[in-house]
Each structure stands twice: as C-alpha cells, then as structure tokens.
Amino acid sequence: xxxxxxxxxxxxxxxxxxxxxxxxxxxxxxxxxxxxxxxxxxxxxxxxxxxxxxxxxxxxxxxxxxxxxxxxxxxxxxxxxxxxxxxxxxxxxxxxxxxxxxxxxxxxxxxxxxxxxxxxxxxxxxxxxxxxxxxxxxxxxxxxxxxxxxxxxxxxxxxxxxxxxxxxxxxxxxx
Amino acid sequence: xxxxxxxxxxxxxxxxxxxxxxxxxxxxxxxxxxxxxxxxxxxxxxxxxxxxxxxxxxxxxxxxxxxxxxxxxxxxxxxxxxxxxxxxxxxxxxxxxxxxxxxxxxxxxxxxxxxxxxxxxxxxxxxxxxxxxxxxxxxxxxxxxxxxxxxxxxxxxxxxxxxxxxxxxxxxxxxxxxxxxxxxxxxxxxxxxxxxxxxxxxxxxxxxxxxxxxxxxxxxxxxxxxxxxxxxxxxxxxxxxxxxxxxxxxxxxxxxxxxxxxxxxxxxxxxxxxxxxxxxxxxxxxxxxxxxxxxxxxxxxxxxxxxxxxxxxxxxxxxxxxxxxxxxxxxxxxxxxxxxxxxxxxxxxxxxxxxxxxxxxxxxxxxxxxxxxxxxxxxxxxxxxxxxxxxxxxxxxxxxxxxxxxxxxxxxxxxxxxxxxxxxxxxxxxxxxxxxxxxxxxxxxxxxxxxxxxxxxxxxxxxxxxxxxxxxxxxxxxxxxxxxxxxxxxxxxxxxxxxxxxxxxxxxxxxxxxxxxxxxxxxxxxxxxxxxxxxxxxxxxxxxxxxxxxxxxxxxxxxxxxxxxxxxxxxxxxxxxxxxxxxxxxxxxxxxxxxxxxxxxxxxxxxxxxxxxxxxxxxxxxxxxxxxxxxxxxxxxxxxxxxxxxxxxxxxxxxxxxxxxxxxxxxxxxxxxxxxxxxxxxxxxxxxxxxx
Numbered sequence: 001x002x003x004x005x006x007x008x009x010x011x012x013x014x015x016x017x018x019x020x021x022x023x024x025x026x027x028x029x030x031x032x033x034x035x036x037x038x039x040x041x042x043x044x045x046x047x048x049x050x051x052x053x054x055x056x057x058x059x060x061x062x063x064x065x066x067x068x069x070x071x072x073x074x075x076x077x078x079x080x081x082x083x084x085x086x087x088x089x090x091x092x093x094x095x096x097x098x099x100x101x102x103x104x105x106x107x108x109x110x111x112x113x114x115x116x117x118x119x120x121x122x123x124x125x126x127x128x129x130x131x132x133x134x135x136x137x138x139x140x141x142x143x144x145x146x147x148x149x150x151x152x153x154x155x156x157x158x159x160x161x162x163x164x165x166x167x168x169x170x171x172x173x174x175x
Numbered sequence: 176x177x178x179x180x181x182x183x184x185x186x187x188x189x190x191x192x193x194x195x196x197x198x199x200x201x202x203x204x205x206x207x208x209x210x211x212x213x214x215x216x217x218x219x220x221x222x223x224x225x226x227x228x229x230x231x232x233x234x235x236x237x238x239x240x241x242x243x244x245x246x247x248x249x250x251x252x253x254x255x256x257x258x259x260x261x262x263x264x265x266x267x268x269x270x271x272x273x274x275x276x277x278x279x280x281x282x283x284x285x286x287x288x289x290x291x292x293x294x295x296x297x298x299x300x301x302x303x304x305x306x307x308x309x310x311x312x313x314x315x316x317x318x319x320x321x322x323x324x325x326x327x328x329x330x331x332x333x334x335x336x337x338x339x340x341x342x343x344x345x346x347x348x349x350x351x352x353x354x355x356x357x358x359x360x361x362x363x364x365x366x367x368x369x370x371x372x373x374x375x376x377x378x379x380x381x382x383x384x385x386x387x388x389x390x391x392x393x394x395x396x397x398x399x400x401x402x403x404x405x406x407x408x409x410x411x412x413x414x415x416x417x418x419x420x421x422x423x424x425x426x427x428x429x430x431x432x433x434x435x436x437x438x439x440x441x442x443x444x445x446x447x448x449x450x451x452x453x454x455x456x457x458x459x460x461x462x463x464x465x466x467x468x469x470x471x472x473x474x475x476x477x478x479x480x481x482x483x484x485x486x487x488x489x490x491x492x493x494x495x496x497x498x499x500x501x502x503x504x505x506x507x508x509x510x511x512x513x514x515x516x517x518x519x520x521x522x523x524x525x526x527x528x529x530x531x532x533x534x535x536x537x538x539x540x541x542x543x544x545x546x547x548x549x550x551x552x553x554x555x556x557x558x559x560x561x562x563x564x565x566x567x568x569x570x571x572x573x574x575x576x577x578x579x580x581x582x583x584x585x586x587x588x589x590x591x592x593x594x595x596x597x598x599x600x601x602x603x604x605x606x607x608x609x610x611x612x613x614x615x616x617x618x619x620x621x622x623x624x625x626x627x628x629x630x631x632x633x634x635x636x637x638x639x640x641x642x643x644x645x646x647x648x649x650x651x652x653x654x655x656x657x658x659x660x661x662x663x664x665x666x667x668x669x670x671x672x673x674x675x676x677x678x679x680x681x682x683x684x685x686x687x688x689x690x691x692x693x694x695x696x697x698x699x700x701x702x703x704x705x706x707x708x709x710x711x712x713x714x715x716x717x718x719x720x721x722x723x724x725x726x727x728x729x730x731x732x733x734x735x736x737x738x739x740x741x742x743x744x745x746x747x748x749x750x751x752x753x754x755x756x757x758x759x760x761x762x763x764x765x766x767x768x769x770x771x772x773x774x775x776x777x778x779x780x781x782x783x784x785x786x787x788x789x790x791x792x793x794x795x796x797x798x799x800x801x802x803x804x805x806x807x808x809x810x811x812x813x814x815x816x817x818x819x820x821x822x823x824x825x826x827x828x829x830x831x832x833x834x835x836x837x838x839x840x841x842x843x844x845x846x847x848x849x850x851x852x853x854x855x856x857x858x859x860x861x862x863x864x865x866x867x
Contacts, residue, residue, distance in 0.1 A: 042284050051283065056201035057194015059404070061355045062437040066798040069355055097194035106192065114188035117762045120634030120770060122191030123355040123404025129192060144811075152805040155798060157355045157405050158634050159773030160766060161806045 018087045026087055030055060031099025041087050046070045048086035049096055057097035057126045061155070068154035071127035071134075072096050078134035080153075097126035100133055109133050112167035120158035128154045132168045142172045178647040182761040185639045186658075187402070187632065196402045199374040200359040204430040207361070208237055210423050211286040212416060212433070213276035213293045214442050215268045218791025219302035219508040222266040222275055222295055230278055230292040235285030238427050239293065240277040242266055246422055253387040258511045259478040260388065261415045261443060262422070268297065269477045270510040271792045272442030274415050279423050279431060302508030302791030306451055306474060309505030317484040317519070323502040325490065327556060330455075333466035333497035337457025341533045345454060345526035346858040348783040349474070350447040351801060352515050356404020357437055358444050362420040363430035369396045369421055374403050376410045377670040378629055378663045384413040385421060400661040403633040407774075408514040410633075411672045414444045441796035445513030446784065448473040448483050452526040456495075462540045462548040466497035469527070475504040479511040485523030488838065491726060492527070492604045494551035508791045514672060516774055517834035520605050521841065525778070525859060528601035528842030533855065541584070542846065543574055546602055554724035562823035562830070565754040566602070566728035569817050573752035574600070576813060577732035586853035594736040597851025601839035603729030603753065607678065607830040609715050610669025614683035616645060616691050617708040624649065624656040626687070629665035630680050635833060636763035640677070641684045643760060644827060648688035649695075666710065674727070674831025677759060681827030683713035713826075725824055727835040729753035731775070731843035737851045742866040746776050746844060749812040751836055756821040757828035768814040768836045775840025777804050780860050802860075 018024045023038045028045075030053055037052040046063070049055050049072065058081060061069030065083040072081045073095040100107045109132050112118070119125040128151070135150045147165050156164065190196040215222075227239040245263035252259065261273050268275070276293050280286035303309050314323045334340060361372040369391070375381050378398040386393040403410065420433040435444065453470040469490075473483040486500035517524075535542040550567065553560055574580070582598045583589055589596040615627045626645050632638055642656035649656075659665060669679050690709045695702070734748035749772055758764045781802040785794045795801045814836065821828050841859060848866075849855050856865045 040282075040284055042288075047283060050201075051203075054203070055194070056197070059198070059356070060200075060434070061357070062798050064437060064797055064799070066437075067355065097192075101193055106189070110192040113192050114184050117185065117766045119188075119191055120636075120763075120766055121355065121405040122187070122196050122402060122634065123198060125191050126194045145807075148807040148809075152807040155355065155803060155805060157353060157407070157803060158766070159770035159777075159804075159809070161773065161804070161809045162769055162811045163766060164806065165811070 027090055028053065028086060028094060029092065030094045030096060039086060041085060043086050044082050045084045045086045045089055046081040049081060055096050055098050059123055059126055061124065068131060069124050069127040071131045071154060073130060073134050076134065076137065078131050097130055100129060107133060108171040109168065112171035116163045116167040116170065118164040118167040119160050124154060124156045128156065128164055136172045142169060178643050178653055180758050180761060181643065183639055183643060183653060184762065185636060187638050198356055198402045198404050199361065199372045200432060200434050202361055202372055204361065204363055207430040207432055208279050208281060208427055209283040209286040210277055210279045210420060210431050210433040211290040212274045212439060213278065213290045214272035214439055215275045217268055217297045217299045218271040220268050220297050220299040222268065223298050224296045225276060226294040227276065230289045233285065233289045233292055235281040236278060236289040237281065238279040238423060239289065240423060240426065246426065248388050248418060248422065249390055253384060257384065258412055258414065260418060262418055270508055272439060274419060274443060277419050277423055279427055304507055304786055304788045304791050306449065306472065306505050309474065309507045312475060312480055312504040312506055314480050314482045314502060314504055317482040317502055321484065321487065323482060324500065326499040328497060330466040330468045330497040330499040334455055334457040334468060337465050338460045339534060339537045340455065340457045341530050341537060342455035343530065343857055345452045345529060347450045347522040347525060348859060349449045350515060350782045351441050351784050352407040352409035352445065353440055353798065353801065353803060354405030354407055354409060357440055358410065358414065358416060358435040359433065360417045360420040361430060361432045362424040364424050367391065367395055371396065371398045371417065371421065373398055373400055373417060374410055375400050376403065376406045376631055376633060376672050378631065378661065379667055380670060381413040381417060382663050385418060388418045389421060398663045400631045403631050406633045407516045408672055409445045411514060411670055437798060438796045441784065441793045443510050445511060447515035448475065448481060448512035450483050450485055450522050452485055452523065454526045454530045456530055456534055458534055458538060462538050462545045464493055464495045464549045467495045468499045470501045472503040472505055474507045474509060474512065476509055476511040477506055480504055481512040483512065483522055484519030485526065487606065488520045488523035488604060489527045490556050491554055491606065492602065493549040494555050517605060517837040520838040521778060524601065524839035525841045525845065528839045529845050529857060532599065532846040532849065542600055543570060543579060546570065557724065559724040562723045562725050563756065563819055563821040564728060565817045565819050569728060569730040569752040569754050572815050572817060573730040573732050573750050576815065577750040579732060586850055595739050595851040597735045597737065597847040597849065599843050599846025599850055600730065600732045601843040601846060603731060603835050603839045605674065605727045605831060605835040605838045607725035607727055607824060608673045608675035609678040609682065609825055610675055611714045612668050612679040612683040613666035613710065613712050614687040615666045615708065615710045616687040617706045618691055618695065618702055619706045620702045620704060622651065622655060625659060626656055626684060627659040627665045628668050628680050628683060629662055630660050630668035630676060631671050632660060633671060635676060635767060636760060640759040640763060641680055644681055644684045645688040648685060649692055674833045677829045678825050678827055678831060681759065681829055682825045683711055685826040686713050687711040723823055725830060727753065727755050727830040727832065729835050731840045733843040733847045735844060735847040735851055737848065742863045744780060744848060744861060746810050748810055751812065752815040752817055753832065753836055754817045754819060755832040755835060756819055756824055756830035758816045759829065764816055764832055765814060767833050768816065769812050771834060771836035772812040772814065772840055773804060773809055775837045776809065776844055778859060779841040779844035783860050
C-alpha cells in the first residue's frame with residue numbers, strides 16, 4: 001500500500017516508496033548530505049533527525065508544535081519538525097542547526113547570538129537560530145516589533161528575548 | 176578592564192549556537208532502550224487492575240513494569256527534605272499524572288505506542304482540591320531552618336490603633352517550571368555499578384537518593400550532568416523517573432533512556448504551590464510603619480510538606496517594630512510542590528509590595544517615598560548589620576532612569592494614544608545563601624589551568640565565570656583556565672539553586688586559586704612537570720555567616736498600557752536596579768537579571784496551572800495552554816547592577832542574582848495596572864477578566 005499524501009501538492013509529488021506500518025528504508029537529505037535510515041512511517045522528522053541521522057542539535061521541547069525548539073528549514077521554510085513525518089520529506093532539502101555555519105565560520109546570526117548573549121541554557125537556541133536565519137530570508141522589516149512578532153513561535157524560558165532581538169537586528173543589518 | 180566583571184562572551188557559546196552542546200538525552204548508548212511512563216488519569220484513588228497484554232506483545236516492547244512486577248526498592252525518604260517517590264511499589268494514586276506503569280521498547284515510537292496500549296482500571300475517590308478544606312499541616316520550619324511562626328512583638332494591638340491600615344488577601348496560583356528541556360535520564364548498569372546521565376541541578380543529590388532507593392553504596396553510582404536545558408528549581412531533586420530508569424535498566428540488562436514528555440512535566444517533577452496570603456499593615460500619618468501581619472498558607476501534597484516561605488519577604492525588609500508572621504500548609508491531592516525560581520520572596524513580594532502601594536494611596540504618599548520612609552539600615556528582624564546594602568542607590572538610579580518623578584498619582588490620570596498608561600514600582604529583596612563546595616585547581620607547566628567542580632551548567636555561565644574568578648587571582652588570562660563540571664567524579668558541589676551557586680562555587684574557586692598562587696610563589700614560579708594541584712573544601716563557617724545579615728535588594732519600575740475597550744495589558748517598559756554585590760561577568764549577569772524580570776512579568780500576567788476541582792486533573796498541561804511569555808509579550812527591560820565591593824559576604828563577593836529581580840517584580844506590574852485602571856487585582860495572574 002502506498003501512503004497517501006492527501007494534499008493538492010501531492011499531485012505533483014513523486015509516489016513514496018514507503019509501504020505498510022513496518023520499518024522502511026528512507027533517505028533524507030540533511031544539510032546537503034544523504035542520510036539513509038530504516039524507520040517506521042510514524043517516525044517524526046524530529047526523531048529521524050535526532051535518533052536516526054544522529055544530528056542532536058535540533059531539540060525536542062514539547063513534541064506538540066508549541067515551543068519551536070525543533071525548528072528546521074525544509075526547502076528554506078522554517079517548520080516545527082515534530083509536527084511532520086520523516087517519510088514525507090524524502091524529496092526535500094532539510095537544514096538543521098548543524099548546517100547553518102559555513103564550515104568553521106559561524107553564520108552572522110550565530111556570531112551575534114554569542115556577542116549579544118542571546119541565550120542562557122542554550123536548549124531553545126538551535127531552534128531560535130534556524131528560525132532567525134529563515135526569518136531574515138523571508139524579507140520582513142527589520143525593526144524591533146516585527147522581529148519580536150516573527151520570532152514568537154520560539155519560546156525561551158530563560159527569558160533571553162531582548163538579547164535575541166538585539167542579535168537578530170545586528171546580524172540582519174546590511175554589511 | 177578588570178577580569179572579574181568583564182562582559183566576557185560565553186566559552187560554551189560556540190557549542191550552544193552550532194548544536195554541538197550535548198544535553199542528557201542527546202546521548203546514545205549501544206543497545207539503548209527507550210522508556211515511557213504511563214501516568215495516572217485520576218488524581219486520587221487506587222489502581223484496581225492493569226491490563227498490559229496488548230502492550231507486552233506489541234512490536235519492540237521489551238518490558239512493561241507495573242506495581243505487580245516492579246522490583247522492590249526503598250521508596251522511603253532518606254531525609255525530611257526528600258520528596259516521596261512513586262516507584263510502582265503499590266496501587267495507591269495520590270495525584271494526577273502519577274506514574275502507574277513504565278513501558279520499555281527498542282525505539283521511542285514503540286515505547287509510546289506500548290504505553291498507549293496499557294489499560295488501567297481505577298477505583299476513584301473524591302480528591303481534596305479546596306485550600307479552605309484541606310487538612311492542616313503545621314510545619315516546624317520553613318526553608319533554611321527558619322521559623323514558620325514568629326513575632327517581634329505582636330502586631331495586632333499596634334495595627335488596630337494605626338492612623339492608616341491596609342488589610343487584604345492576596346493569592347498566587349500553582350505554577351509549573353517548564354524548562355525548555357524536559358526532564359530526562361539515561362541509566363546504564365555495568366555489573367553492580369550504575370552510571371546515570373541526568374538533567375539535574377545537583378548530581379551529588381541524585382547519587383545520594385539513588386543509593387538510598389536502590390540500597391547500594393553511593394560510590395557505586397556515577398551521575399553525569401551535561402548541559403542542563405533550564406531547570407528553575409524543578410531539577411533540584413531526583414524525582415520518580417530517575418530511579419524508574421535505573422530499575423528498568425537493571426531489569427532489561429540494557430541502558431535505558433527515559434524522557435519525560437511535556438504533558439508529564441505537570442506530573443511528578445514539582446511545581447510552585449498556590450498561596451493565600453493575609454497581609455495587613457498599619458502606618459502613622461507620615462507613612463512610618465507601625466505594624467505588619469503576614470499569614471500565609473500554601474498547598475502541599477498528601478505525603479510531603481513544602482513551605483512556600485512568603486513571609487520571609489515582609490520579615491526582612493522594612494523597619495517595622497510590631498510584626499507577626501505565620502506559615503501553614505493545606506494538604507491537597509496534588510504532587511509535591513517544590514522551590515521554583517525565587518520561592519517565597521516572589522510570591523510574598525507580590526503581596527507585600529502590592530499592599531505597600533495600597534498603603535501609599537491610603538496615605539496620599541508617593542509609593543517610592545513610602546519605601547524610603549521605612550528604609551531599614553539593619554536587618555529589621557534580628558538587628559544585624561548588613562554585609563552591605565545599596566538599596567537606596569537602587570531606588571535612585573532606577574527611578575531616575577525610569578523618570579518616576581513625572582508620574583501623576585491618580586489612577587487613570589496618564590493616557591497615551593487612547594491607551595490607559597500606568598506606572599508602578601516595587602522593592603526587591605532576597606536572602607543570600609551559600610553552601611559548602613569543594614574545588615580542585617591544577618596548573619600545568621605550560622601555564623594552562625584546569626578548574627574542576629562537580630556543579631552544573633544550566634545557563635548561568637559556570638564554564639565562563641569561574642575561570643574569570645580564578646584568572647583574576649592568578650593574574651592570567653581567563654582563556655588559560657578551563658572549567659570541568661557536571662560529574663560526581665569531580666569535587667563535590669552543593670545544589671545549584673537558591674542563587675547560591677556563585678557564592679558557593681565562586682568562593683571555593685577563589686580559595687583554591689589563592690592557595691595555588693601562594694604555592695607558585697614558594698616554588699619560585701616554576702611548575703613541576705606533573706603540575707601543581709590544589710584541592711580545597713570551602714566550608715561555610717556558621718558562626719562567621721551569622722555575624723552579618725546577607726541580602727540582595729533592588730527596585731523595580733514598570734509601565735503598562737491597558738486598552739480601555741479590550742482591557743488587554745501590555746508591559747511597555749521595565750527598569751530595575753539591583754544590589755547583588757560583585758558582578759562576575761556583565762554579560763551573563765545582565766542575562767540573568769533580564770531573565771528574572773521576564774519571570775516576574777510572566778508571574779504577573781500569564782502563568783497559572785488550572786485544575787478541574789472535581790477531578791483534581793490539570794486542564795492546561797501543554798505549552799499552548801499553560802501560558803509563558805513569547806518574544807512579542809516582553810518589552811526590553813533595562814537592568815542596572817549597582818556596583819558594590821562587598822568584602823564581608825563571602826570570598827567571591829556575590830550576594831546572588833538569579834532570583835532577586837523576580838522578587839517584587841510582579842507587584843510592580845500589578846501596581847502599574849492599578850495606576851492605569853483604578854482596579855486593584857490581588858490575585859495572579861492578572862487577566863482581562865479581572866479588569867471587567
């Protein structure tokens with residue numbers, strides 16, 4: 001049985017090679033590298049990234065799509081990876097926190113988070129940074145209130161919001 | 176620029192911004208199994224039967240542990256401070272989401288599915304959820320061995336004859352810590368030796384409790400606490416899932432990872448108890464306080480006593496000759512409450528600082544002037560001189576920055592763009608604590624230094640700030656000092672809570688570095704090939720500690736805007752100045768102060784755990800329903816650390832800064848809401864409904 005995708009976009013999408021509830025071979029492209037894994041269809045993208053691709057930078061804060069700690073980019077768009085199944089993303093380009101820096105060189109957003117102390121415990125930080133990088137690419141106005149609103153899907157319980165905003169504004173300024 | 180106090184960026188920053196920092200459940204051990212707790216779906220009663228037939232045969236499930244087959248362990252408390260644990264030893268249910276079974280499987284998904292297949296039948300009894308009707312438990316002492324009832328002399332007669340009085344009930348709700356990283360444990364046995372990776376504020380405390388539960392020697396247990404993704408008090412103790420993971424690992428012969436889910440974070444891992452505070456104060460016409468009464472009761476569980484020490488705030492702040500306090504507990508069918516960021520002084524500060532605002536209006540005196548009128552140069556309760564006190568400077572600096580003098584006193588008198596504007600202020604106060612800490616410091620021939628203490632890193636900056644302290648003593652760059660932490664194999668550290676960590680670890684660090692420096696001088700500056708190692712045991716000298724009163728202070732100023740039609744409340748400005756002793760790192764200190772202000776705003780406007788009073792079940796156990804502030808909810812708080820070289824408090828010179836900015840800050844917001852609307856809200860959080 002082929003897993004139905006059930007959306008308009010599915011019409012163009014290639015048929016998935018996944019059948020039945022048992023584990024299947026699935027290949028995900030994460031940060032430009034192919035990760036082949038044998039997983040059940042019910043495995044979320046988050047758990048596939050963490051437990052099967054071994055990329056533990058992406059965090060599980062709620063597993064319910066309420067906190068943003070698991071934010072990754074799928075084809076450049078930021079999403080909660082806990083709310084989607086891994087098998088649905090075999091044709092997608094997935095970017096996690098491990099793929100944000102350019103080798104040893106930090107992304108300007110990462111460097112700014114360090115400079116402005118945009119974190120304390122650091123657990124929400126990978127999600128904040130991936131979300132911020134995607135947000136900057138979305139082309140919003142770079143003012144305090146817009147950044148606050150656009151970053152409100154990522155909860156920081158340590159209360160670093162003001163420093164997160166400062167970091168993003170600094171990183172987003174044209175060089 | 177001096178090394179201590181410098182705004183040094185976090186040395187673990189690169190790890191934290193690249194995803195490289197390893198938290199407990201980021202670890203993968205060979206052959207590791209996954210465990211999921213089955214929580215109770217009733218609050219009070221007992222388990223009649225558990226049907227685990229489907230779960231046991233489900234794909235991948237290795238073990239279903241219930242009270243019928245769990246190994247017998249020692250659930251009893253090893254000390255009165257211990258929480259009662261729920262380790263599947265009997266059929267009793269005492270609160271919503273108590274563990275009643277554990278499912279262990281080869282994958283996380285299989286364990287989750289297995290847990291769904293466990294069918295539990297209960298005998299349900301009516302839970303006691305009413306604070307008025309709960310059984311009274313009278314504690315002998317509150318946190319820190321302080322008296323639960325106390326007077327100097329009785330307040331009642333003086334209060335009755337005072338020129339002006341306020342007398343009201345203030346309420347604060349049950350709150351759950353909800354750090355972003357949920358609790359998690361990985362347990363692995365090697366013969367009779369147990370290794371635990373645990374998200375904890377106190378690896379040594381976990382080891383002690385687990386040794387007691389499992390009846391093994393503490394030396395057979397190693398607890399590793401890598402980066403901790405927030406805690407705020409909830410990870411101060413070994414809750415039930417930690418021994419459950421160890422029991423499951425022993426039963427299966429495999430390492431077991433147990434991750435507590437977000438809805439389970441409202442179960443057995445502690446919470447701030449709801450409080451009901453009767454607070455009364457009387458003053459003469461010029462505002463001089465003559466009497467105060469602070470009577471507190473808070474919820475506790477059926478099997479534990481936890482005091483939320485609200486009255487400490489009123490006892491230790493203003494110069495009041497007549498004072499009476501009392502703390503009482505009421506037993507409800509809830510899980511054990513525990514300390515949550517600024518226990519007692521945050522909740523107590525709300526009542527006291529709201530009442531001070533009410534008294535200021537009653538007397539027609541400016542709220543700041545009223546505080547200054549009752550300023551106490553010594554601790555008002557025991558008459559002791561402070562190690563240092565810069566509260567007056569806090570008031571002045573924060574009020575100037577805020578522009579307090581431009582405030583017009585009458586409620587609803589300040590408006591902007593059709594919004595009701597309110598300005599409110601409050602005092603911050605928080606006792607300074609310190610625990611015994613060991614430390615080891617080694618200098619190698621190349622001049623590099625390793626400083627080791629088995630404390631934890633939960634965001635306060637341990638790996639960054641302690642090397643600064645050591646480097647300053649040694650006269651070297653902090654980049655030459657590496658900090659090792661998070662392991663019971665390292666020198667013993669106290670519980671990382673109560674704003675005591677910098678005082679404790681910092682003092683041990685300074686003493687160790689001073690001894691290393693002295694040794695180095697004796698050796699003529701030559702480091703032998705094996706290096707120089709110094710180990711210290713920085714014990715708190717009780718007699719010395721008692722010589723002076725030790726306290727951190729501050730002043731909060733908040734501005735709110737309230738929509739007159741929709742009654743939506745926004746905090747638009749917040750300025751706070753804090754008297755915390757020496758600042759070890761301007762950058763990390765600023766973040767802690769801002770974070771505590773955010774928690775104060777959150778307490779004022781958002782947080783509340785809601786119970787169904789008939790069933791005792793929690794109704795909002797997700798981060799969608801339990802409100803915490805998002806980025807858009809928070810203004811840009813301006814925080815000022817008032818410089819102070821406190822030579823008396825402890826070798827590190829610090830008085831604690833993780834909590835003080837949360838003490839009284841909720842009252843500053845509530846007072847601003849009153850100023851904006853003319854409505855005095857004495858129950859948190861302040862919702863739209865409260866302003867209708």
